[in-house]
Amino acid sequence: MEGGWPSGGSFLLCLTVNLLLPGRSNTFTINCSGFDRHGVDPTVFQTIFNQKDFRPVINYSIPTQVNISFTLSAILDVDAQLQLLTSFLWLKMIWTNPFISWDPEKCGAFSKLTVTTENLWLPDIFIVESMDVDQTPEGLSAYVTNDGHIVYNKPMRVTSICSLDIFYFPFDQQNCTLTFSSFLYTVENMLLGMEKEVWEIADTSRDIVRTQGEWELLGINKATPKMSVGSSLFDQIMFYVAIRRRPSLYIINLLVPSSFLISIDALSFYLPAESENRAPFKITLLLGYNVFLLMMNKLLPASGTPLISVYFALCLSLMVVSLLETIFITYLLHMATTQPPPMPPWLYSLLFLCTSPGKCCPVALWNENTGPGLMSTHLPGLKEPGQLVGKELGSREAELNGGSGLTSTQLADLWVQFSHMMDTFLFRLYLIFLASSIITVIILWNT
Structure with a gap:
């Protein structure tokens, strides 16, 4: 065990030097000699995988830009007594890891790879209105492109607070909010953006939810207010989800x-x-x-x-x-x-x-x-x-x-x-x- 300390100390020293040298991005180009027609040699990514505990930036004064979108695939339950909305959605997050880069022409024409998420740094995006523990299944993978873009699709069963007005039941319409934010990184460290336009999110979700369940999706709007917690300021994106009950049963x-x-x-x-x-x-x-x-x-x-x-x-x-x-x-x-x-x-x-x-x-x-x-x-x-x-x-x-x-x-x-x-x-x-x-x-x- 003691013999391992020098190599670990050298790694941390090299990482610190790399962080202080923002202009030398070509230093992180991956040697793709292990790429061949039979697959990818995981050892060429081992240095990148060892950095998963740190936010992947060359300069820590620059916040990480995370673009998000989601697809609402099902409205599972609307509990008027507990004022809860249970839905299932696919959350899509895209960000850039500057330490991942390779030349596809020199690496067997590989421009995109799948990597298990346990080897990558993941943004801590959560839904503010959620009243349940995140039950994301283990063993998920993310797409990694040759220019360092990471695309991560995460399935989520969300039980969120929603102020329900049932006076017009069964011809009622409800407007619930889903607010995406980080619970750790402030605006100095992470900024949130849109991966696609909100009308595209609404159209895609409406096509999927259209023939399922008691509720139909009317539309989705968004707002981008900042959330202040004490002296800290967090970036967030708030989606307004309008749903309407199908009254034929009643x-x-x-x-x-x-x-x-x-x-x-x-x-x-x-x-x-x-x-x-x-x-x-x-x-x-x-x-x-x-x-x-x-x-x-x-x-x-x-x-x-x-x-x-x-x-x-x-x-x-x-x-x-x-x-x-x-x-x-x-x-x-x-x-x-x-x-x-x-x-x-x-x-x-x-x-x-x-x-x-x-x-x-x-x-x-x-x-x-x-x-x-x-x-x-x-x-x-x-x-x-x-x-x-x-x-x-x-x-x-x-x-x-x-x-x-x-x-x-x-x-x-x-x-x-x-x-x-x-x-x-x-x-x-x-x-x-x-x-x-x-x-x-x-x-x-x-x-």
Whole structure:
């Protein structure tokens, strides 16, 4: 072991002298006598390999220029709850090692070689937003050209922080950032540049990601701000990656079934109000809608309140209101057929006005017909003559109710007419509110 020290000391001395002599770059030309048709003699590169622990520059006052680019090949996962984006990309780095140089004409026409990365100095480029340990596989190689350019392609599975806005789910777009920087070398030692234009990166990535997964790539932009950490200044390149969710899965499995159920609930108003099947039918729909929401809950984001959740809550609320309306109308009809209470004058006037607009004043008609002997013809627009009681009722045959002069049969028919009128009014109000709510949600999704 001691015999090895002089040679090691000589190497360090020679390296120091070489670093102090920037003008003698031809000193580092590789003797390619070992190059032949059977391959390359690794011993001719051994001196270069021994320098891998040092930044390969002739003058340490000159920063190393590293040009980078990447290809986004897959968007693996977008975790809205943890605000994380998991993607797979190929990072390409190009820099120059001035200690590597040979003449291809004298070296068997070799202009490019592959060298394992464990024998080369590698720039410590990392992604600032990354939340995972770099899992780069071992045994990768890099291309080395005869003029000292090194091209290194590095596969990366990146789990990065991304501020996600899921309000417009499933029609949402996200804008995540991937910031490439060095954690060791400041701007005095390393500068970052672009290996290709950003539109080329976007086009190449879009062609690869186009047919894969739930997300599609919209575009990539860049910025080159400096990152200041204390008194140190680091160079960095920030890429803005815009992605959009493909909504077809959620439209088919969420929006279409929900729209069908709410449409059937609206059509159930056409069932006769006197029918005993309307309320059970609406209860069945309501239970089915709850089961649908429970089954589809795993497709919804686990955090936040997206607009689609508001839409589902609105549909559920409308179905509950529809059931309450049916219960109310059923109660009115039951009251009309069992023991109808006296109808207030204002309610009779309102009923008369709604059923016979343009006729004489309903209040005056009410005051004129408060005595006994009220005939069915005094109720225009409510029923045709003879439909209320079938004949004119005399004062002795009329069963007075509340001093209004109406018989129980007439009063019951009035309450039935009022129930039908309320059913129609509430149904139209239901449709107006449903249409306005859906239109509002669609407008919000489009914006």
